[in-house]
Amino acid sequence: MSDDADGDADGTSDGDATASPGAYVGLFSGGKDSSWAVYRALDRGLPVERLLTVHPAGDSYMYHVPETRLAALAAESIGIPLVEIEPDDFDAGSTTDSGAQGDRELEPMEAALTDLAAEVRLTGVTAGAVESEFQTSRIEAMCDRLGIELFAPLWQRDPRALAEEMLDAGFEITVIQVAAAGLDESWLGRTIDREALAELERLNDEYGVHLLGEGGEFETFVTDGPHMDRRIELLYDTEWDGTRGRIRVTEAKLAD
DSSP states (O other), X not given: OBOSTTSOTTSSOHHHHHSOOSEEEEEOOSSHHHHHHHHHHHHTTOOEEEEEEEOOSSOOSSSOOTTGGGHHXXXXXXXXXXXXXXXXXXOOOSOSOHHHHHHHHHHHHXXXXXXXXXXXXXXXXXXXXXSOHHHHHHHHHHHHHHTOEEEOTTTTOOHHHHHHHHHHHXXXXXXXXXXXXXXXXXXXXXXXXXXXXXXXXXXXXXXXXXXXXXXXXXXXXXXEOTTOSSOEEEEEEEEEOSSOEEEEEEEEEEOO
């Protein structure tokens, strides 16, 4: 696993980047974390030849859920072909065991990567996990089974430092779902800038809200960034039940 735990801010050595010919697949939702992982991989010269998006039918232990259909526009702007896993591909069954559920949710992704390995010389995947052992341990095990690398440039990094790096790089990050104390309806559709980041720090002190929403406190979508050719414009309605809410995109397009 390539990550930042060794202090290398890029997540892998220059030698790794040049010694890993073959294709990488970006595990991609369009959210800030998976987008940052893809961006850092491209910045390091890793050959990201596909993006892979999972569309869960409902709540998920493993995947970003809201507005995953926007990933197709993001992939078009980035200029990398997108592979999509549809809800019909899932056979999660019925279980109250989160570990078993997580394992089952990973199966269609692993099957898709196995299929891709027949098209390209698959070297590795990128992932945007920051602190989730639940997700990362399963993705690492999957990579071991497939004999490929895991590039995880956010893993165990300081959340504030990561957020600052995203803003410094020019990421435009839109909040599309909130589900935590302290996050009200005004956050839906809000752009995460330095003022919003300062507010999140206060909410972290008061309620324990993770600065990057790692615990599901909020979900995001990247509408622009240095790895994208065209900005994504969104029109949407908001849904709010008094404690949590989300946006429902009514129109999305690449800016002229």
